[in-house]
Amino acid sequence: MKRKLIAAIGVAGMMVGLVACGSDDKGSDKGSESKGPDSYKGQTLTVWAMDGSTPDQWQADLTAEFEKTTGAKVKFEVQQWNGIQQKLTTSLSEENPPDVFEIGNTQTAAYAKTGGLADLGDLKKEIGGDWAENLNEASVIDGTQYAAPWYFANRVVLYNKSVFAEAGIAAPPKTRDEFYAALDKIKAKGKAEPIYLPGQNWYYFVGLTIGQGAELVKKDGDKWVSNLGDPKVAAAAELYKKLQSYSKAPKDKDEATPQQADIFAKGKTGAFIGMGWEAGTAIKANPAIEKEIGYFTIPGETADKPEGVFLGGSNLAVAEGSKKKELAKEFLKLALSDKFEGQLAKLNGVIPNKESLNTNLAGNPVAEAAAPSAKFGGTTPLIAEWAAVENAPNPIKTYLTAVLNGKSPADAAKQVEGEFNKRLSQKQ
Template identity: 35%
Template sequence: MKNRMFVGAVALVSACALGGCGSLPDSGPSGSQKVTIWLMKDSVSADFLSRFTQDYEHEHPSVELEFKIQSWTGIGPKVIDALNGKETPEVIEVGNTQVAQYAESGGLRNLTLESMRDLGGEEWLPGLADPGSVDGVQYGIPWYAANRVVIYRKDLFEQAGIKTPPRTRDEWIADSEKLNSNGDQGIYLAGQNWYVLAGFIWDEGGELAQEQGGSWEGALDSPEAIRGMGFYKELQALGNGPKDADEEKPPQTEVFADGDVAQIIAVPGAAAQIEQLNPELKGKLGFFPIPGKTAKAPGSVFTGGSDLIVPDKAGRPSAGVEVVKALAGRAWQEELARTMSYVPNKPGLAYVIKGQEGTAAMARGATKGRATPNSPQWASVEADNPIKPYMTAVLGGGDPEQAAKEASAEITEQLADG
């Protein structure tokens, strides 16, 4: 997934990226083999990379690591060129939902054996692992994840007599109704926040699209998906979110910071932005996973994050695989989660962030994480997204079944164009 989801999620920003440099300084010993890694801007801090480089080169004296920082803007064609042999690095960080697109173009190394034998791939978060696998072949190795949680005003909950955050949808609706009074909005939820809708659809057993007989079809018109949209409409009505815009128009962090909103759905890092905009809210914000249909498990969420791929045409692909193993292995996964406030690639490693309230809530939600349909053409759907106007139509009183049928037909057409 493109990293727009993580705006504000990263507490430590790469000084190298802010300075506009293309890569970190060479630090390997003379005569060593250079291994080039492309990482995306702001994924990790310069300090993290410095410590990883020092440790890795100490353990592998013949290797010199070269990190080149890339921008998400325009990265797709650049990765395709690299897979075709143009200035090809040994390792590339890509969005988890981009792996299928790159796999279709060819040029990705099959990492199935390495992932299952050395990295314990059977334990990975499904929202990272599943989109990294295409036709049973693991091309993308999960690196880190992030997902949405509910950020709430502890003081407004207390004033409404709500002692603990809700754990079920029914409790969530009831609490939001209590909060939606006295001039306050129970929840601010924009009408076109389709990533949130996806979680409600998955909880009902529906899909955004599904593969049948080798082709993909839109699935918003299934009874399950329509029920998910019904819950979205019920929740969205408990505030004044616009029906015809997403969470960035206006930015929901700014709306929340104005002081009359009890809840928003966002990545935990958004809390820092809110407190910066309104210092009076410092210490008043809490976090909980999106509630599920029952208290047994949180609600489903879209998992965004990054996978690591190794191009076949890299000069030293085997050396690239070894770097991936280190970055995705236990020691540096724990360090990544601890220092960057990400969800590690395995639920069993989440203990390292239990002291961080927002990240811990995110990790609990990640256990029910999913990714968008694993079609190479899904990017076309997001580029001209028919889900958004579908949501606006239903929220505006349109026929849910007819609107879903029309949106599903558009999705089917877009997925077939590739």
């Protein structure tokens, strides 16, 4: 996670990690029925947040209001991405787990399965009535609210303004057909690669499946199995194949091999699909490219419905083993309030948990491009068994390369479904 680059361009990158740490105070909120100043006096709540998630001003303002409201102290402990999953797993099994912690939205199901997360159904009823349904989906496992949606990010189109202008493209495309037409113009001009799209940008592909209403897995009895053979998944693969035909990028590599932002930085590429923070990577490689970078929403079939996108992001959870669950919920009520949720969106350029707060993104070009897609976004399957699927070599990447090399989506699905199902059957 390139947080310094994020700050430079005013947008947070996709987050897929978690956070954790232990509490060290001796108090417990058991029996603290009254709310208000001094109701939790003498207690300290420990909050683990990932590096870069809590801007200094946000943290300072929230801390002051929390202490004024509850009489308790709050201690933020910043966690690093490297090794966080094992650290959190260990911490949740110990006597003094973190009270509140950040958790990746796609990892929430796995931690809920272990019994480490507290039920937040009462919190949802009290403050979550207008949380965006698709953003909250990853917090609900088997009908139970195990976390609360915090913030999100998704992919946009980053484009070279000069390349588009030289090809006679007056405004960013609003529909898929307009996008193809723009790329045709750049191709006809012959001076730049229309788009850089490697064959294995699989998170973009996940967005296409979401746009098609497809599911990547299905139930077979009591087991989850591959659903790559579904015609809706095939339709998404065909969309990917058409857009990739405008690119010279390798069909058997992902967006990090090489870094697509480094390719774009050379100034000979019309566009690429990526996270907003990748602009910072391009600027680092070639500072002169900064003035050329523009952003637009990934176009869908019609102008009023952008393409589906994968929503990476973070939820906030309370440890089942915390001795301060009620105090933790008081913290969440403040952290997730319109005041602090809106402030976080403004400072970090991330998508907030309710659409009404998107006004806080005004003036941030990356966030403004990302926001329209958010309500049409989703995630990878929200099952604990999914984690093994993403391990290298990811069978979905293999599937995409096979399609791009000429196999039908149906045959490509058959090629990888054995490995796909093997991973889904691995015990967590």
